[in-house]
């Protein structure tokens with residue numbers, strides 16, 4: 097993969113990382129502000145549900161953050177865009193759609209088929 101394309105993906109990944117950090121810090125501010133003005137029990141309960149949901153979203157985001165960081169590491173060590181399973185190059189179209197991916201479409205499909213087989 098040439099340098100220009102790697103730069104392109106590095107920028108996309110770092111932008112996405114920034115976005116996630118911004119989103120999470122904004123959310124924290126909102127939650128704090130809301131908790132200060134929760135006068136009765138009902139509001140308090142709703143608030144707790146909101147916080148629960150925020151934690152779920154946060155868990156999902158932190159998994160994504162980890163994936164993005166790993167993708168950035170792969171860019172640094174020169175393994176970005178190479179399938180972890182078969183060692184072939186992952187198509188650029190696939191990386192464009194999902195830069196954090198670690199498998200080529202063939203391996204991904206194979207894996208999904210295996211999961212379906214196990215499910216039945």
Ligand SMILES: [Zn+2]
Nearest residue numbers: 179182200203
């Ligand atoms: Zn593969």
